[in-house]
Amino acid sequence: MTEKTLRRHLTESALDPNLIFLLEDIASACRVVANRIRNGAFEGNLGSADATNVQGETQKTLDILANDEFERICANSPRLAALVSEEVEEVTWLKEPQAGDYLLYFDPLDGSSNLDVNLSVGSIFAVMQVQSDGDRNVLLAGRKQVCAGYALYGPSTTFVLTTGSEVSGFTNERGTGDFRLTHPAMTVPHETSEFAINTSRYRYWDQPVRRYVDECVAGEEGIRERAFNMRWTASMVADIHRILTRGGVFLYPADSENRAAGGKLRLMYEANPMAMIIENAGGVATTGNQPILDLQPTGPHQRVPVIMGSKSEVDRLVRYHKAEA
Numbered sequence: 245m246t247e248k249t250l251r252r253h254l255t256e257s258a259l260d261p262n263l264i265f266l267l268e269d270i271a272s273a274c275r276v277v278a279n280r281i282r283n284g285a286f287e288g289n290l291g292s293a294d295a296t297n298v299q300g301e302t303q304k305t306l307d308i309l310a311n312d313e314f315e316r317i318c319a320n321s322p323r324l325a326a327l328v329s330e331e332v333e334e335v336t337w338l339k340e341p342q343a344g345d346y347l348l349y350f351d352p353l354d355g356s357s358n359l360d361v362n363l364s365v366g367s368i369f370a371v372m373q374v375q376s377d378g379d380r381n382v383l384l385a386g387r388k389q390v391c392a393g394y395a396l397y398g399p400s401t402t403f404v405l406t407t408g409s410e411v412s413g414f415t416n417e418r419g420t421g422d423f424r425l426t427h428p429a430m431t432v433p434h435e436t437s438e439f440a441i442n443t444s445r446y447r448y449w450d451q452p453v454r455r456y457v458d459e460c461v462a463g464e465e466g467i468r469e470r471a472f473n474m475r476w477t478a479s480m481v482a483d484i485h486r487i488l489t490r491g492g493v494f495l496y497p498a499d500s501e502n503r504a505a506g507g508k509l510r511l512m513y514e515a516n517p518m519a520m521i522i523e524n525a526g527g528v529a530t531t532g533n534q535p536i537l538d539l540q541p542t543g544p545h546q547r548v549p550v551i552m553g554s555k556s557e558v559d560r561l562v563r564y565h566k567a568e569a
């Protein structure tokens with residue numbers, strides 16, 4: 245049996261055809277970005293912007309190229325009103341907004357420090373809708389997302405999407421270029437023995453995070469009944485994909501060093517889309533003190549603390565935060 249294509253999956257749903265056009269454009273952008281990454285070394289696009297390659301040509305980082313590909317391809321979608329990108333300071337308006345038009349929030353290339361060492365990176369996106377004719381407010385809470393997803397550029401290119409209740413995983417097929425449904429109804433296991441956090445920041449952590457990680461590290465010799473393993477890829481997409489596949493908890497918490505900035509990860513195009521995916525897969529996504537999806541945004545590039553993944557571990561972390569409050 246052949247796995248069904250993303251197009252068939254979308255057209256079998258009750259989604260607005262204009263949203264389907266947009267999602268197909270996003271998937272095309274991800275396909276193109278995957279190729280740009282694969283050929284990055286030949287095209288002189290590894291390394292930092294403003295550098296020159298051996299031919300003396302100015303290099304563009306893949307972050308900027310990926311952003312340009314998303315913009316170029318998604319601008320075809322007739323009801324797409326605006327783009328909010330990690331790479332662009334201002335909101336990019338494509339048309340006069342009308343109620344129901346779509347707003348696309350995206351991180352075109354997440355985890356880009358992994359590029360030069362040929363490790364996994366990804367793109368993250370979410371879609372919301374213009375609330376009323378002429379309304380240019382893009383600062384909508386994550387609960388208003390109509391869909392969210394990511395592409396993981398790893399050993400294979402994977403496209404994970406939620407448009408409501410289910411989370412569906414597609415794999416890019418070499419040859420046809422189709423995304424095919426290889427991972428239907430993805431769920432985050434409730435229990436896990438894996439955690440993901442940048443432990444080099446230990447000295448900055450608040451007490452609830454220290455307590456949790458200390459207990460995981462102590463394993464069955466402490467209060468936990470089992471040993472824990474730690475994984476950190478420095479690519480949120482790769483870490484969340486692992487958690488969606490086999491469980492785990494991902495933390496980029498507020499700490500004494502990043503608190504003034506609000507945290508490290510961005511709300512609109514990193515935390516919110518991943519929170520929708522994790523919740524729809526049966527997991528939990530919180531700042532430690534409240535659900536990420538309930539946050540009222542204050543700016544398009546706002547940063548927030550992020551704790552998400554398997555329910556039993558995130559619930560424990562929330563309890564530890566309450567105990568310290």
Ligand code: AHM
Pocket residue numbers: 330351353354355356357442478479480481496509
């Ligand atoms: P980026 O958008 O600049 O790539 O930063 C986001 C990334 C996440 O993918 C990852 O979880 C985190 O930053 C890694 O941070 P650190 O450098 O502290 O390991």
Ligand code: MG
Pocket residue numbers: 330351353354355514
């Ligand atoms: Mg990012």
